[in-house]
Amino acid sequence: MKLTIHHLYADMMNLYGDRGNVISIKKRCEWRSIPVEVVDVGLGERIQPTSRDIFLFGGGQDREQALLAEDLSGSKGADLRAVVEDGGVVLGVCGGYQLMGHSYETPEGERLPGVGIFDLTTEPRKPDEERLIGNVLVRVRAPETDEVREIVGFENHGGRTYLGDTEPLGEVVAGYGNNGQDGTEGARHLNAYGTYLHGSLLPKNPWLTDQLILNALRRVDDSFELEPLDDAVERVAFDSLADRLR
Amino acid sequence: MSSEFDPRLSAAILAARSAQIASRTLKTGGGSTMPGVVARRVDPKVLTKLSQRLPMGSAAITGTNGKTTTTRMVSKILQTAGVRAVNNSTGANLVTGVTAALVSDSSVSGKPASEMGLFEVDEASVPKVAAEADLKLLAVLNLFRDQLDRYGELAYTGKVIASAFVDLPPDGTVVLNADDPLVASLGRSTAKAVYYGVDEPNLDTGRLQHVADSKDCPVCGTALDYETVYMGHVGLYGCGNCGFSRPELQYRASRVRFDGARGTEFLLSTPKGEAEVRIEIPGLYNVYNALAAAAVAGESGVALGEIVRGLGEFGGAFGRVERVKAGDREAFLLLIKNPVGFNEILRTFVTGADARNVLIAINDNDADGRDVSWLWDVDFEMLADAKSEGRTNGLPPFMVSGIRADDMAVRLKYAELPVGSVVPDRKKAIREALAATPPGETLYVLPTYTAMLEIRQTLSELGYTHPFWEDK
Ligand SMILES: [Zn+2]
Numbered sequence: 197m198k199l200t201i202h203h204l205y206a207d208m209m210n211l212y213g214d215r216g217n218v219i220s221i222k223k224r225c226e227w228r229s230i231p232v233e234v235v236d237v238g239l240g241e242r243i244q245p246t247s248r249d250i251f252l253f254g255g256g257q258d259r260e261q262a263l264l265a266e267d268l269s270g271s272k273g274a275d276l277r278a279v280v281e282d283g284g285v286v287l288g289v290c291g292g293y294q295l296m297g298h299s300y301e302t303p304e305g306e307r308l309p310g311v312g313i314f315d316l317t318t319e320p321r322k323p324d325e326e327r328l329i330g331n332v333l334v335r336v337r338a339p340e341t342d343e344v345r346e347i348v349g350f351e352n353h354g355g356r357t358y359l360g361d362t363e364p365l366g367e368v369v370a371g372y373g374n375n376g377q378d379g380t381e382g383a384r385h386l387n388a389y390g391t392y393l394h395g396s397l398l399p400k401n402p403w404l405t406d407q408l409i410l411n412a413l414r415r416v417d418d419s420f421e422l423e424p425l426d427d428a429v430e431r432v433a434f435d436s437l438a439d440r441l442r
Numbered sequence: 443m444s445s446e447f448d449p450r451l452s453a454a455i456l457a458a459r460s461a462q463i464a465s466r467t468l469k470t471g472g473g474s475t476m477p478g479v480v481a482r483r484v485d486p487k488v489l490t491k492l493s494q495r496l497p498m499g500s501a502a503i504t505g506t507n508g509k510t511t512t513t514r515m516v517s518k519i520l521q522t523a524g525v526r527a528v529n530n531s532t533g534a535n536l537v538t539g540v541t542a543a544l545v546s547d548s549s550v551s552g553k554p555a556s557e558m559g560l561f562e563v564d565e566a567s568v569p570k571v572a573a574e575a576d577l578k579l580l581a582v583l584n585l586f587r588d589q590l591d592r593y594g595e596l597a598y599t600g601k602v603i604a605s606a607f608v609d610l611p612p613d614g615t616v617v618l619n620a621d622d623p624l625v626a627s628l629g630r631s632t633a634k635a636v637y638y639g640v641d642e643p644n645l646d647t648g649r650l651q652h653v654a655d656s657k658d659c660p661v662c663g664t665a666l667d668y669e670t671v672y673m674g675h676v677g678l679y680g681c682g683n684c685g686f687s688r689p690e691l692q693y694r695a696s697r698v699r700f701d702g703a704r705g706t707e708f709l710l711s712t713p714k715g716e717a718e719v720r721i722e723i724p725g726l727y728n729v730y731n732a733l734a735a736a737a738v739a740g741e742s743g744v745a746l747g748e749i750v751r752g753l754g755e756f757g758g759a760f761g762r763v764e765r766v767k768a769g770d771r772e773a774f775l776l777l778i779k780n781p782v783g784f785n786e787i788l789r790t791f792v793t794g795a796d797a798r799n800v801l802i803a804i805n806d807n808d809a810d811g812r813d814v815s816w817l818w819d820v821d822f823e824m825l826a827d828a829k830s831e832g833r834t835n836g837l838p839p840f841m842v843s844g845i846r847a848d849d850m851a852v853r854l855k856y857a858e859l860p861v862g863s864v865v866p867d868r869k870k871a872i873r874e875a876l877a878a879t880p881p882g883e884t885l886y887v888l889p890t891y892t893a894m895l896e897i898r899q900t901l902s903e904l905g906y907t908h909p910f911w912e913d914k
Contacts, residue, residue: 213815
């Protein structure tokens with residue numbers, strides 16, 4: 197029952213410490229003796245789902261976004277879309293999140309096609325607009341437990357994302373979120389999550405890490421439960437930042 | 443090299459003098475660049491005019507890491523060699539700061555007291571300084587992604603620097619780090635490149651760190667093949683596609699031996715011969731700084747013996763590495779600027795089992811970088827690996843402090859490293875860490891910039907150091 201972490205474009209899309217998300221999932225599996233493997237998926241390489249998978253898609257620079265958009269425009273993007281429709285787990289952060297929508301327009305006005313997992317588009321910032329930078333606190337509804345939870349992180353993006361017929365991941369309590377206007381942050385469709393939060397995202401938000409792991413393992417065994425871990429250190433780190441932002 | 447009376451130049455220097463006095467009296471701060479701004483307003487050609495009156499011309503040093511240390515090393519070498527050089531101060535490395543330094547070095551009639559200009563220059567300011575300051579030499583140390591809040595395009599920074607090469611005279615020199623692929627590739631834009639680098643297979647980390655910035659060939663974009671990786675993306679590399687590879691070295695360090703916190707020894711090879719060098723500051727990054735300094739001095743005409751002597755007398759630079767006597771203990775402050783520097787410090791001190799008392803202090807003020815994601819790019823896993831392979835005598839629990847102490851604690855937890863006490867307050871943390879350090883031992887303090895200032899302040903209040911830090 198090995199879980200596979202597919203780190204998409206690990207060598208290119210790691211602008212904001214996204215490696216922390218990989219480490220988080222890996223350690224929280226190891227601490228529960230769940231076998232786990234990390235597979236890097238580079239340009240030109242196909243994804244190879246195993247049925248217990250988490251796909252991580254991090255942030256990169258504009259030049260790299262263009263290369264990725266091209267790489268994803270063929271069968272790789274279609275495969276990823278099919279994985280999501282089949283209940284597979286994907287987490288896209290920042291640039292990865294943007295490429296999970298329909299399109300992403302660069303500051304130079306080039307419109308890059310996205311994978312189309314989420315019904316959303318991303319527009320570049322206008323010359324008179326600032327980059328959206330800072331700490332973020334987001335309230336998230338967790339349908340698995342039917343609870344309202346929170347996540348903290350750091351955002352740094354010029355692009356403004358506008359949702360169509362896709363649920364946001366949550367609502368902004370402090371910070372900018374998708375576009376700094378409508379109070380939404382991120383997107384969720386089935387077990388695919390997109391967000392602007394890095395920081396890294398998962399280490400300080402272990403409930404979300406566990407939800408991704410649970411989503412992935414329940415595809416094969418729907419009664420699977422996770423052993424609780426001692427999250428005291430993570431909770432203190434979450435609280436000290438969240439308290440600053442409230 | 444005209445030195446006839448120039449009324450406009452003199453007016454500019456006088457205006458700068460009164461601005462300097464005013465800003466000191468009013469304590470408005472910014473005293474190091476303000477005179478430059480004022481002088482340039484009165485005479486826009488002031489920098490060109492004054493630098494043309496320096497008999498030996500000027501050298502500039504740029505790059506992401508090590509500018510201050512390297513500039514100070516060259517300064518020490520020149521001093522040893524009896525050359526009077528004018529420097530700009532740290533934090534004044536734009537064209538206004540360079541101007542201010544020259545203006546304050548000159549008499550009102552426009553005659554510099556120094557023979558040579560030696561400036562550290564911000565990467566983006568290189569073209570402007572090169573166009574105005576009559577440079578004979580420009581050294582490029584390295585290009586790393588540094589401020590993580592800034593959306594950086596390294597290749598663009600490289601192009602900006604290379605655009606300045608045409609402003610050097612025909613006998614001018616560009617000194618380049620051959621081991622940084624992007625920096626080495628700049629040599630393709632000039633016929634005057636001199637390269638330095640390290641040949642020491644024992645220092646191969648065997649891993650391209652996760653923070654590596656330019657792993658792709660700067661010429662054709664293909665992934666580079668690395669024979670040796672020293673740090674980050676710095677090493678011995680080649681491109682299987684277009685044939686671009688590490689250039690031949692004119693200044694080389696080999697047989698590098700680390701002596702823990704005390705210093706480093708290596709064999710320096712230059713076009714004028716070879717010599718053993720010992721520097722009193724630790725770490726491979728300082729070997730690179732020393733090599734760059736040797737190349738800048740050597741290409742400026744300084745003899746090998748003076749280079750070796752100057753490097754040997756160099757005692758470390760403001761803000762980078764600092765040793766403070768704290769009663770019967772010692773505190774060793776090592777500034778953390780970015781993941782590459784952090785990795786180097788871990789490799790040099792902690793895996794060597796030298797550091798038994800460690801305090802890490804992470805702040806997230808503007809000057810530290812507000813985004814602490816980079817902590818996840820630091821290779822703490824190398825310590826866990828060293829521990830499991832028995833290469834350390836058991837790692838000490840790290841004490842953590844700073845506004846983001848709790849983030850640091852999470853990072854250590856996920857690297858499966860022992861966390862000691864978590865004390866966000868910096869003043870309290872340094873006091874407790876010193877108290878926990880056994881007499882006769884050294885406390886290693888690894889702070890980000892503003893945490894370092896706070897910790898220094900506290901050490902100073904405890905009477906453990908003189909209040910002035912610049913090693914003038
Ligand atoms: Zn190439």
